[in-house]
Amino acid sequence: xxxxxxxLVLGIxxxxxxxxNQETDKSTITIWHWMTDREPAxxxxxxxxxxxxxxxxxxxxxxxxxxxxxxxHAAAQGATLPDVYGILGExxxxxxxxxxxxxxxxxxYMNDLxxxxxxxxxxxxLAVNEFPDGNIYKVVPGIYGxxxxxxxxEMLYNKDLFKKLGLDxxxxxxxxxxxxxxxxxxxxxxxxxxxxxxxxxxxxxxxxNNYAFNIMGEDKVLATIRGEVPYTDPDWITVLGLFKEMxxxxxxxxxxxxxxxxxxxxxxxxxxxxxAFNGSWCVNVYKGMNPVLNYAVMLPPxxxxxxxxxxxxxxxxxxxxxxxxxxxxxxxxxxKWLTDGEQQVYLAEVTSNLPxxxxxxxxxxxxxxxxxxxxxxxxxxxxxxxxxxPLVTETLDRGIQxxxxxxxxxxxxxxxxxxxxxxxxxxxxx
Amino acid sequence: xxxxxxxxxxxxxxxxxxxxxxxxIYPFIQIFHLSFxxxxxxxxxxxxxxxxxxxxxxxxxxxPSWWQAMRNAGYITLIALTxxxxxxxLLAWACDREIRMKNFYRVIFFIPxxxxxxxxxxxxxxxxxxxxGANIINRMLAGIGFPNLMHNWLSDPNTALTxxxxxxxxxxxxxxxxxxxxxxxxxxxxxxxxxxxxGASAWDSFRKITIPLMIPVIVLVAILTILGTMQAFALIIxxxxxxxxxxxxxxxLRILASMRGSSRFGYACAQGITFGMVLxxxxxxxxxxxxxxxx
Numbered sequence: 001x002x003x004x005x006x007x008l009v010l011g012i013x014x015x016x017x018x019x020x021n022q023e024t025d026k027s028t029i030t031i032w033h034w035m036t037d038r039e040p041a042x043x044x045x046x047x048x049x050x051x052x053x054x055x056x057x058x059x060x061x062x063x064x065x066x067x068x069x070x071x072x073h074a075a076a077q078g079a080t081l082p083d084v085y086g087i088l089g090e091x092x093x094x095x096x097x098x099x100x101x102x103x104x105x106x107x108x109y110m111n112d113l114x115x116x117x118x119x120x121x122x123x124x125x126l127a128v129n130e131f132p133d134g135n136i137y138k139v140v141p142g143i144y145g146x147x148x149x150x151x152x153x154e155m156l157y158n159k160d161l162f163k164k165l166g167l168d169x170x171x172x173x174x175x176x177x178x179x180x181x182x183x184x185x186x187x188x189x190x191x192x193x194x195x196x197x198x199x200x201x202x203x204x205x206x207x208x209n210n211y212a213f214n215i216m217g218e219d220k221v222l223a224t225i226r227g228e229v230p231y232t233d234p235d236w237i238t239v240l241g242l243f244k245e246m247x248x249x250x251x252x253x254x255x256x257x258x259x260x261x262x263x264x265x266x267x268x269x270x271x272x273x274x275x276a277f278n279g280s281w282c283v284n285v286y287k288g289m290n291p292v293l294n295y296a297v298m299l300p301p302x303x304x305x306x307x308x309x310x311x312x313x314x315x316x317x318x319x320x321x322x323x324x325x326x327x328x329x330x331x332x333x334x335x336k337w338l339t340d341g342e343q344q345v346y347l348a349e350v351t352s353n354l355p356x357x358x359x360x361x362x363x364x365x366x367x368x369x370x371x372x373x374x375x376x377x378x379x380x381x382x383x384x385x386x387x388x389x390p391l392v393t394e395t396l397d398r399g400i401q402x403x404x405x406x407x408x409x410x411x412x413x414x415x416x417x418x419x420x421x422x423x424x425x426x427x428x429x430x
Numbered sequence: 431x432x433x434x435x436x437x438x439x440x441x442x443x444x445x446x447x448x449x450x451x452x453x454x455i456y457p458f459i460q461i462f463h464l465s466f467x468x469x470x471x472x473x474x475x476x477x478x479x480x481x482x483x484x485x486x487x488x489x490x491x492x493x494p495s496w497w498q499a500m501r502n503a504g505y506i507t508l509i510a511l512t513x514x515x516x517x518x519x520l521l522a523w524a525c526d527r528e529i530r531m532k533n534f535y536r537v538i539f540f541i542p543x544x545x546x547x548x549x550x551x552x553x554x555x556x557x558x559x560x561x562x563g564a565n566i567i568n569r570m571l572a573g574i575g576f577p578n579l580m581h582n583w584l585s586d587p588n589t590a591l592t593x594x595x596x597x598x599x600x601x602x603x604x605x606x607x608x609x610x611x612x613x614x615x616x617x618x619x620x621x622x623x624x625x626x627x628x629g630a631s632a633w634d635s636f637r638k639i640t641i642p643l644m645i646p647v648i649v650l651v652a653i654l655t656i657l658g659t660m661q662a663f664a665l666i667i668x669x670x671x672x673x674x675x676x677x678x679x680x681x682x683l684r685i686l687a688s689m690r691g692s693s694r695f696g697y698a699c700a701q702g703i704t705f706g707m708v709l710x711x712x713x714x715x716x717x718x719x720x721x722x723x724x725x
Contacts, residue, residue, distance in 0.1 A: 069690065073471050091695055096472035192561050199671025254561050255585035258670040263562045272561060390692035398495075401675035405587055424490065 020198035028056040030332050032050050033316055034068035037284055041350040045343055055330055076102050083325040086317055091382040095137035104321040107142040109332050117336055126148045127357045127383040129318050144320060146335045147356035151316035152378055153206055153279045159294040159388045161274045165189060172298035179301040182248030192253035195268055196277035197261025201397035206312050207277055208400055212239045212299050213310035225386045227425055231417040240410030242303055243403045254384045269293055280371040284352035297370035311376030316353055389424040392417060465700035470693040485700035497518055506595040514599035515651055518606030522527040525615040545606035551668015554597045556584050584670050587677045594678055600664055606651045613647030615681040649720040653713050660709055681705045
């Protein structure tokens with residue numbers, strides 16, 4: 001009896017030391033993802049795929065995204081990544097995964113049959129997953145990810161609240177001056193203005209970059225990142241000054257700096273805030289929270305006529321194929337099927353996300369089409385080819401938070417950011 | 431026979447030693463090792479860049495946000511050590527006496543500590559905030575005739591940290607209460623009776639009997655408070671969404687920012703080691719101090 005017990009214990013222990021199941025079954029493709037809202041649609045598509053090909057697709061959801069990111073990092077170290085997975089983070093993290101041999105170079109598959117797979121995607125969505133020749137990360141040039149859907153981040157306004165303010169609901173503010181003027185109306189009517197998840201600082205970074213592109217143009221922004229233009233340049237101080245103006249005008253909702261995006265979404269969806277700064281994923285979120293919400297999409301109001309306003313756009317979610325997977329050929333075939341017109345339309349209909357397949361745009365909802373309209377103005381840090389030091393970005397974002405709460409001036413923040421930039425540059429040189 | 435007995439003893443402790451070694455000692459050694467490298471947690475470790483003491487030097491001399499986080503954690507800890515523990519002690523003292531419904535109070539006081547930090551944070555955010563909450567605190571202030579005290583408690587850099595500290599105290603005082611109560615119940619009642627016969631007042635009994643006999647328990651609660659409070663972070667995320675321009679930043683949030691925001695695993699490990707050392711030193715100083723006080 002005792003021997004049997006020992007054997008059982010030993011068996012359980014040894015079973016735990018084995019490889020993940022994703023590499024043992026060739027007729028099953030395992031996919032890890034973090035997208036709670038897309039899970040039912042993925043499961044349905046998995047059913048359709050097994051019916052069509054006999055290949056089982058096992059979508060495994062790990063949420064929230066932070067926990068998912070940690071799981072993927074740990075699996076990369078333990079070489080237990082699944083056949084297909086998504087990488088959350090910045091381009092440098094993506095590059096590290098590629099350099100560590102965890103991501104299959106999809107260029108040959110994309111270019112196959114005169115590039116039929118490659119040509120179905122929006123160029124910018126694909127660019128996010130691409131490392132061009134001479135990239136700063138020293139990754140072998142190629143396409144390493146498949147965009148499933150795309151997102152743009154823009155401003156939204158509540159048409160009903162616009163009417164309450166005495167504004168034309170079909171004419172959102174086109175200039176920053178007009179936007180600031182609305183702050184006075186908001187104060188007078190005791191209404192809340194712009195909400196956004198600015199405690200998650202990357203959304204502040206996004207808006208600041210939009211205005212940096214508008215005020216000084218792409219070349220100067222990239223020159224700043226390369227260290228050729230200081231953050232104390234008057235144009236950067238103008239960008240930072242916009243946040244000061246927003247605070248002083250009252251166009252920002254109370255507590256925006258301590259607001260997580262989910263809260264911001266609730267406030268906008270429940271008609272408690274006039275403006276929101278949010279990504280195209282919000283269409284699905286708002287639909288769930290308030291199906292009759294009357295809103296429209298607008299570009300962030302331009303602060304200058306010198307350069308076009310820009311917005312961030314990129315792959316909302318992308319899947320990578322594990323280069324070490326025994327099922328990589330099957331995984332590529334599945335991703336080709338998943339990004340085909342029929343599946344993309346289904347995903348767009350069910351999840352209200354912008355499809356990555358450009359041939360499907362005609363079949364999306366009118367509000368999603370508004371997000372898609374501004375794609376020619378889109379950019380994204382992952383396609384700039386240069387990358388700011390993380391500490392510099394953090395100092396800039398925290399500095400903007402300080403401006404919004406009236407603690408620091410734009411000049412002080414610019415000086416702080418430049419100081420960190422110089423320190424990081426010195427560290428890199430040494 | 432003796433050898434067999436010794437061997438048997440070792441076999442009994444072996445599983446515990448193995449588990450402790452694998453899940454505590456080995457990771458600690460690895461973290462210490464990683465703290466000397468520039469590593470993003472993704473590339474193979476053999477490609478990590480050795481920095482020597484570089485990460486530690488940066489923490490000590492070039493990272494003001496780290497020290498701001500340490501100061502913030504110190505402030506929350508100070509409030510917890512004083513306000514939270516005094517409250518816990520007084521409530522335990524009250525419940526140790528023959529009062530009505532004392533068992534009910536014991537249960538009530540122990541509810542906050544068993545709640546999840548993130549739930550407590552979000553609930554209090556709802557209670558405190560105006561536009562995305564019920565604004566209860568401000569309404570109460572207005573209701574009792576202090577409308578001038580109405581305030582954006584969590585969005586004002588001057589009050590955000592104190593608000594966080596007070597919510598932390600609300601959540602944490604139940605632990606201290608429970609330990610203090612257990613300590614108070616170990617004091618023999620005869621001592622109080624003898625003191626009363628000798629003419630000692632309630633205050634004299636408290637000062638001359640309760641406090642001296644409770645010193646080991648007070649030390650224990652203080653050490654647990656320091657360790658628990660310095661490591662708090664989920665409550666802060668629930669309340670203010672994160673570091674709030676540094677005003678509610680604490681060391682664990684900085685470590686997370688280094689690890690996830692900047693992908694600097696090596697630096698995050700060095701921050702973890704530095705933070706651990708600070709906690710050990712504080713606990714040691716407090717232990718020595720209280721030992722002297724006891725003598």
